[in-house]
Amino acid sequence: MTRSLLGTSLALLLLMTAADAFAADPPSLQAEVASLKQELSAKFPAQTARVVRGIDQAASLWRAQDGPLAAFVAFARESFIGDPALLDATFAHLEYAHEQLDGTLNELNRELRHWSELDQGPILPIDRLFASFESSAHVTDDLFDSKIAFVILLNFPLSSLAERQEKGAGWSRRQWAEARLAQRYARRVPASVSQAIQQGSADAEAYIAEYNVWMHHLLDPEGRRLFPSGLRLISHWNLRDDLKARYAEKDGLARQRMIAKVMERIVTQTIPQAAIDNPRLDWAPFDNRVSPAPAAEIEASAPKAPPATAEREGPEPDTRYARLLATFHAVRQADPHSPLTPTHIARRFEEDRELPEARVKELFAQILGSPLVPRIARLIEQRLGRKLEPFDVWYNGFQARGKFSEPELDALVKKKYPDVAAYQADIPRLLKDLGFTPEKAAYLSGLIVVDPARGAGHAMQASRRGDKPHLRTRVEPGGMNYKGYNIAVHEMGHNVEQVFSLYHVDHTLLQGVPNTAFTEALAFVFQQRDLELLGLARPDAESERLRVLNDFWMTYEIAGPALVDMAVWHWLYDHPAATPKELRLATVEISKDVWNRYYAPVFGTKDVVLLGIYSHMISSMMYLPDYPLGHLIAFQIEEQLQRVKPLGAEFERMASFGRVSPDLWMTQATGSPVSAGPLLRATEKALGARRP
Numbered sequence: 001m002t003r004s005l006l007g008t009s010l011a012l013l014l015l016m017t018a019a020d021a022f023a024a025d026p027p028s029l030q031a032e033v034a035s036l037k038q039e040l041s042a043k044f045p046a047q048t049a050r051v052v053r054g055i056d057q058a059a060s061l062w063r064a065q066d067g068p069l070a071a072f073v074a075f076a077r078e079s080f081i082g083d084p085a086l087l088d089a090t091f092a093h094l095e096y097a098h099e100q101l102d103g104t105l106n107e108l109n110r111e112l113r114h115w116s117e118l119d120q121g122p123i124l125p126i127d128r129l130f131a132s133f134e135s136s137a138h139v140t141d142d143l144f145d146s147k148i149a150f151v152i153l154l155n156f157p158l159s160s161l162a163e164r165q166e167k168g169a170g171w172s173r174r175q176w177a178e179a180r181l182a183q184r185y186a187r188r189v190p191a192s193v194s195q196a197i198q199q200g201s202a203d204a205e206a207y208i209a210e211y212n213v214w215m216h217h218l219l220d221p222e223g224r225r226l227f228p229s230g231l232r233l234i235s236h237w238n239l240r241d242d243l244k245a246r247y248a249e250k251d252g253l254a255r256q257r258m259i260a261k262v263m264e265r266i267v268t269q270t271i272p273q274a275a276i277d278n279p280r281l282d283w284a285p286f287d288n289r290v291s292p293a294p295a296a297e298i299e300a301s302a303p304k305a306p307p308a309t310a311e312r313e314g315p316e317p318d319t320r321y322a323r324l325l326a327t328f329h330a331v332r333q334a335d336p337h338s339p340l341t342p343t344h345i346a347r348r349f350e351e352d353r354e355l356p357e358a359r360v361k362e363l364f365a366q367i368l369g370s371p372l373v374p375r376i377a378r379l380i381e382q383r384l385g386r387k388l389e390p391f392d393v394w395y396n397g398f399q400a401r402g403k404f405s406e407p408e409l410d411a412l413v414k415k416k417y418p419d420v421a422a423y424q425a426d427i428p429r430l431l432k433d434l435g436f437t438p439e440k441a442a443y444l445s446g447l448i449v450v451d452p453a454r455g456a457g458h459a460m461q462a463s464r465r466g467d468k469p470h471l472r473t474r475v476e477p478g479g480m481n482y483k484g485y486n487i488a489v490h491e492m493g494h495n496v497e498q499v500f501s502l503y504h505v506d507h508t509l510l511q512g513v514p515n516t517a518f519t520e521a522l523a524f525v526f527q528q529r530d531l532e533l534l535g536l537a538r539p540d541a542e543s544e545r546l547r548v549l550n551d552f553w554m555t556y557e558i559a560g561p562a563l564v565d566m567a568v569w570h571w572l573y574d575h576p577a578a579t580p581k582e583l584r585l586a587t588v589e590i591s592k593d594v595w596n597r598y599y600a601p602v603f604g605t606k607d608v609v610l611l612g613i614y615s616h617m618i619s620s621m622m623y624l625p626d627y628p629l630g631h632l633i634a635f636q637i638e639e640q641l642q643r644v645k646p647l648g649a650e651f652e653r654m655a656s657f658g659r660v661s662p663d664l665w666m667t668q669a670t671g672s673p674v675s676a677g678p679l680l681r682a683t684e685k686a687l688g689a690r691r692p
Contacts, residue, residue: 030069032069032070032073033055033059033069033072033073036055036073036076036077037051037052037055039077040055040076040077040080040082043082044082047082050155050157051080053157053158054076054080054153054154054155054156054157055076055080055154057153057154057157057158057182058072058076058150058153058154059072059076061144061149061150061153061185061188062150063188065145066144066145066147066150075147075150076154079147079150079151079154079155080154080155081155087155090151090155091156091174091177091178091181094152094181095177095181095507095508095509096508098181098184098508098509099463099464099465099508099509099511100464101136101139102463102464103462103463103464103465103466103467104464105135105136105139105463106461106462106463106464106467107462107463107464107467108135109134109135109136110460110470112130112131112133112135113130113131113202114451115127115130115131116128116130116131116202116206116209116454117131117209117453117454117455117472118451118452118453118454118472119452119453119454119474119475120452123206123454128202128206131202131205131206132198132199132202132203133195133198134194134195134197134198136194137191137192137194137195137198138191138194140185140188140189140191140194141190141191143185144185144188149185149188152181152182152184152185153182153185156178156179156181156182157178157179157182158182158183158185158186159179159182159183160340161350161351161354161356164179164354164661165354165661165663168660168661168664169664169667173506173507173510173658174507176507176510176658176660177507177509177510178509180509180510180659181509183351186340187334187337187338187341188337189334189337189338190337193333193334193337196330196333197327197330197331197333197334199330200326200327200329200330200331201327201330201619201621203323203326204323204324204326204327204618204619205455205619207319207320207323207618207619208234208235208455208615208618208619209234209454209455210277211234211235211266211276211277211615212232212233212234212235212276212277213232213233213235213239213262213275213276213277214231214232214277214278214279214299215227215228215231215232215233215242216228216229216230216231216279216297216299217275217278217279217281217282217283217293217297218258218262218282218283218284218285219282219283219284219289220254220258220284220286221284221286221287223284225297226254226255226258227255227258229297229299230299230476230477232277232279232476234455234456234474235262235263235266235613235615236263236266236613236614236615237456237483237487237615238456238483239259239262239263239613240263240394240613241483241486242255242259242406242483243255243256243259243260243391243394244394244395244396245405245406245409245482246259246406247384247395247396247397248403248404248405248406249405249406256389256391257389257391258285258286259391260389260390260391260610261285261286262285263610263613264609264610265285265288266316266320266613267587267588267591267609267610267612267613268584268588268609269315269316269317269318269319269320269321269584270288270315271285271315271316272288272290272314272315272316273314273315273316273317274290275290276316279293279298279299280292280293280298281293282297318580318581318583318584319580320584320618321580321581321583321584321587322580323618323619324568324583324617324618325572325578325579325580325583327618327619327621328344328569328572328576331344331621332344332576334347343573344569344621344622345357345566345569345570345573345622348621348622348625352515352516353514353515353516353517353625353626353629353662354514354515354661354662355515355629355662355674357566360625360629361563361566363628363629363632363674363675363676364559364562364563364625364628366676366680367552367555367556367559367628367632367676367679367680368556368559368560368563368598369598370556370680370683372552372680372683372684372687373556373602374601374602375687376549376552376553376556376683376687377602377603379549379687380392380395380397380553383397384397387604388602388603388604389603389605390595390599390603390605390608390610391610392603393556393557393560393599393603393610394557395553396550398546398547398549398550398553399528399546399547399550400531400536400537400543400546404531404536406482409481409482409534410481410482412482412534412536413479413480413481413482413484413485413534414478414479414480414481415479416534417475417479417480417485418478418479418480419452419475419479419480420450420451420452420473420475420480421450422480423450423473423480423485423488424445424448424449424450427441427444427445427448427450427492428441428442428445429441430489430492430533431444431445431496431648433532433533434526434529434533434647434648435645435646435647435648435649435651436646436647436648436651437648440648440652441648444496444499447462447468447469447495447499447503448468448469448470448471448492448495448496448499449468449469449470449471450470450471450472450473450488451470451471451472452472452473452474452475453472453473453474453475454474455472455474456474456487457472457473457474457484457487457488457490457491458472458491459471459472459491459492459494459495459498459523460472461494461495461498461502461512462498462502463502463511464502464508465502465503465508469494469495469498469499470495471488471491471492471494471495472491473485473487473488473491474487485530485534486527486530489526489527489529489530489533490523490524490526490527491523492523492526493522493523493524493525493526493527494519494522494523496522496526496651496655497513497519497522497523497651497655498512498519500651500652500655500656501513501655501656501658501659504652504655504656505656505657505658506658507658510658510659510660511658511659512658512659513655513657513658513659513665514659514660514661514662514665515626515629515662516623516626516630517625517626517627517629517630517633517662518630518633518662518665520626520627520629520630520633520634521629521630521631521632521633521634521637522634522637522651522654522655524630524631524634525634525637525638525641525647525651528547544642545686546686548679548682548683548685548686549683549686549687551631551634551635551638551679551683552679552680552683554631555628555631555632555635555679558624558627558628558631559598559628560594560595560598560599560611561611561612561613561614561617561624561627562624562625562627562628563594563598564587564590564591564594564611564612564617564624565614565616565617565622565623565624565625566622566624566625567590567593567594568583568586568587568590568617569622571583571586571587571590587612587617588609588612590612591608591609591610591611591612592606592607592608592609594611595607595608595609595610595611599611629674631679632674632675632676632679633666633674635678635679635682636666636669636670636672636674636675636678636679637654637669637670639670639678639682640654640669640670640671653669654668654669657669662674
């Protein structure tokens with residue numbers, strides 16, 4: 001579809017929807033709408049386009065419960081604001097009210113879910129119910145019922161993605177804020193649907209948050225234990241990160257192969273149900289045997305043994321895919337209420353990312369199909385001294401951390417951060433070392449709260465000025481390990497962005513950044529400096545060259561799972577009646593297909609399923625494309641930060657621009673739109689400068 005057609009589709013759809021809404025009314029009443037447009041246009045001749053657009057927008061979402069057409073006409077006549085001064089004042093009040101609504105409900109949800117999200121003791125049955133409760137589920141309904149939403153639709157313009165892309169660069173900040181205000185009411189999703197989506201999401205998140213593997217209880221084919229006692233790794237994050245850490249060990253290969261086999265068992269659901277989060281059972285992943293662990297091998301900190309129920313016998317019964325299927329059925333309920341974006345896939349790209357799916361796929365294809373990939377692969381083989389194996393998709397030897405073993409890093413971090421309070425106290429120093437002034441570091445640290453996460457960790461934003469974003473990271477008994485620290489630095493990047501994009505933006509309706517990929521990109525800027533913050537690395541020309549190669553390889557790696565995630569959702573929409581087993585089989589085949597197309601020619605191994613391991617696929621409803629996008633965006637941002645010093649002031653400038661369109665934000669931040677070009681060019685240069 002051409003841009004011109006896309007630009008007119010919104011107006012046409014509004015006209016058709018409004019006509020459908022009033023189809024049961026007598027023609028004489030329908031004529032009143034046309035008469036009303038003429039009346040208000042005559043009253044405000046300079047605002048005719050605004051009158052017509054506003055009436056069509058409001059009429060398109062008017063329902064029978066809102067009253068007959070006559071009631072709509074009376075409401076519109078009374079509520080259209082033609083006085084510019086009154087319109088300005090109304091906008092200001094709406095902006096303040098929405099900040100308070102968003103912020104208060106965000107705080108309420110955070111507090112009601114803290115039992116399930118934070119590591120503060122056992123989760124009670126009531127905690128799971130609070131985790132699935134969505135305090136804002138009825139707010140949109142209430143705002144339509146109270147007619148507040150209709151006042152907004154009547155007076156502020158809805159815009160299509162094509163319109164924002166085509167005209168947004170010429171809009172004022174106020175116009176962008178108006179667009180974001182109206183965009184909130186482009187859909188009228190019933191509260192029952194919003195609650196169902198939250199329930200599905202909460203159930204999936206709870207399943208993932210408790211999906212741990214006790215590594216000491218894994219046995220190799222000779223019956224040996226390869227991992228230390230007490231090591232509990234959550235899937236997929238910790239499993240992947242532990243695999244990466246083993247590149248620094250001379251004897252790490254066997255452990256990496258073991259982790260890869262565990263991942264494979266999870267994806268294919270051949271993992272024994274009883275082996276999940278159970279430190280009292282030994283499991284040999286290669287031949288899939290389970291046996292009771294000897295008493296001497298059971299950790300002192302092990303929780304009470306899981307109940308011996310029939311459900312825990314045999315392989316996991318496709319629970320992973322049942323959770324994904326449940327979230328699919330939940331979000332599908334919003335489809336009939338989303339005329340412009342009638343699938344969750346469309347909403348994720350057109351509304352959330354504001355980047356068309358076709359463009360995103362093309363960006364990924366530029367990386368995955370680049371002739372640079374086999375050149376880097378051969379370099380990795382030279383560095384490893386062996387042929388690549390499938391898990392080397394997570395190779396991290398280009399990073400400075402590859403010089404240090406996991407136990408070395410763990411010991412250093414545990415000593416430095418025995419608990420979350422120690423990390424909280426160190427935030428001012430960390431921020432100063434990153435390039436923020438002492439005053440700015442103190443200001444930022446005063447607005448960030450550190451919590452112990454039950455899962456891998458995340459950043460929870462604040463949505464009103466006066467509240468504080470929360471940094472969640474995992475802290476094991478005995479102190480924070482390196483994985484927890486690495487995640488904490490990443491989440492701190494999110495939090496700093498969240499402070500700037502809320503407290504420093506000119507319109508709170510523009511708070512945030514264009515999409516999740518941008519906040520991930522800004523967090524990557526912090527995360528890749530984690531060893532520098534520990535005093536273990538110094539940037540120089542060689543480390544910068546290796547950073548570029550690492551950025552490329554990480555983008556290449558995560559682009560595959562992103563394509564799997566996207567393809568699985570398309571499959572779900574094509575097979576809405578699928579069973580968990582059918583979804584599992586399809587996901588396994590999709591994982592193999594993507595691998596065979598983009599990875600098998602490089603690794604020399606076909607039909608690998610590892611691309612399907614990411615937990616985001618289960619709990620985050622097509623989140624994975626944000627990661628490769630985030631890497632591409634992060635690289636462009638990093639290039640700008642290398643050109644302009646210090647980092648702190650430039651980071652603040654970028655993060656304070658607000659939630660405009662992706663290309664507009666990126667052009668303001670770096671001088672060019674979102675592109676894979678900078679990473680490709682820099683990688684070519686880095687390979688050319690490779691040392692013998």
